[in-house]
Amino acid sequence: MPRPAPAALGRAFFDRPAELVAPDLLGRTLVSDLPEGAVELRITEVEAYSGSADPAAHSYRGMTARNAVMFGEPGHVYVYFTYGMHFCANLVTGPGTTASGVLLRAGEIRSGEELARRRRPSSRSAVDLARGPARLASALGFDRAVNGVDACSPGTPVRILPGSPPEAAAVSAGPRTGVSSAADIPWRFWIADDPTVSPYRRHVPKKRRTPAG
DNA sequence: ATTAGGATCTTCT
DNA sequence: GAAGATCCTAATG
Numbered sequence: 001m002p003r004p005a006p007a008a009l010g011r012a013f014f015d016r017p018a019e020l021v022a023p024d025l026l027g028r029t030l031v032s033d034l035p036e037g038a039v040e041l042r043i044t045e046v047e048a049y050s051g052s053a054d055p056a057a058h059s060y061r062g063m064t065a066r067n068a069v070m071f072g073e074p075g076h077v078y079v080y081f082t083y084g085m086h087f088c089a090n091l092v093t094g095p096g097t098t099a100s101g102v103l104l105r106a107g108e109i110r111s112g113e114e115l116a117r118r119r120r121p122s123s124r125s126a127v128d129l130a131r132g133p134a135r136l137a138s139a140l141g142f143d144r145a146v147n148g149v150d151a152c153s154p155g156t157p158v159r160i161l162p163g164s165p166p167e168a169a170a171v172s173a174g175p176r177t178g179v180s181s182a183a184d185i186p187w188r189f190w191i192a193d194d195p196t197v198s199p200y201r202r203h204v205p206k207k208r209r210t211p212a213g
Numbered sequence: 214a215t216t217a218g219g220a221t222c223t224t225c226t
Numbered sequence: 227g228a229a230g231a232t233c234c235t236a237a238t239g
Contacts, residue, residue, distance in 0.1 A: 047231070056231070066224065083232050084221030090231090103231055122234070134232050178231055206229065 008159035011152045014074035015094035018048035022102045023171050023189040025091070029110065029161040032140035039112030039140055041130055043104065045190040045197045047176045049090070051099040055181040059099035070099040075152040079142050086134035089142045091151060091160075105133045105177070105188070108196045116140075132198040166191055178203050 009028070014021060025043050032039045049057035051070075058067045058080065069078040070092055078090040078101055090101035107130045109116050116129045116139040123129045123139075130136040137143075151158045173186045180203040190197045 049231075058231075061225085064225075080231085081223060082230060084223070086232050088231065132232070176231070
């Protein structure tokens, strides 16, 4: 007898290297089920960050208060605050507790668009609601309160529906966006020709304000 | 479509 | 003290 399909992806899915989990997340549905309401998003762009060997990963220099969740169990949500105003969200991956993760970079809102629009009034078109990692986190209502949430437990406010990933031929890969080190590693994955994928931007060091001449 | 500059504050050096 | 896994607006082609 076939057993019923699981309601959400389980721990084993995330207990693999980030660069394998990342493309496998594309095309799947992420559910944000917070008190304010539910939003569903089809994942279209991700980036893999791999613990100790990856100089671009937040975990590269060891555990800190900020990145502690990355060092825990795979399948939890790692949310960080950046540029003094934005949140971005990752899913922690394995194998084991290797402090690896997948940054959720972009997606297409499939339901709850009204709530997403309320959270992101500056987006003029629907494809822009979650086109970029901070936009995505904002559209889903992710902030500090979501950091550390287990996406694999029953009744969790964050989960990934199994769905079906895209054909390998539809997946593109390239260098990660906005990273200053290891800029050559092609660990950004996206669904080719999808309008919700964010534009690639190379890292540019921010220019300091010049006090005088 | 592409570019440039500013916003804003946590985090780690 | 300096940089940052970014976004917005305005100006320009």
